[in-house]
């Protein structure tokens with residue numbers, strides 16, 4: 001486990017519980033969203049299977065686009081859910097709220113907007129620059 005200089009930034013158990021509750025709530029929301037999106041994409045597929053006989057080119061193009069949209073939505077939801085899962089793990093480890101890159105405390109204002117953030121703005125930008 002990483003040792004941090006937690007002076008002035010140490011979280012009380014009550015605070016950690018509060019954060020856990022809100023992270024968990026978002027996680028559950030995303031799970032529900034995912035289930036719903038899966039169901040919708042299955043409906044899409046059923047419609048497609050039962051309805052291809054009289055299709056012209058334009059119709060099947062639209063359906064492919066709809067299916068792509070549905071798949072990228074599923075991926076987005078899973079990615080976001082994984083971020084919250086990761087944040088919960090870090091909360092359990094006691095490293096939540098500290099940057100994964102430079103271990104500096106992540107500003108509370110940033111965590112309020114992005115509760116699943118695991119890197120400070122500088123490290124996140126560096127990472128994105130490297131990935132680009």
Ligand SMILES: [Zn+2]
Pocket residue numbers: 099100101102103104119120121122123124
């Ligand atoms: Zn950082």
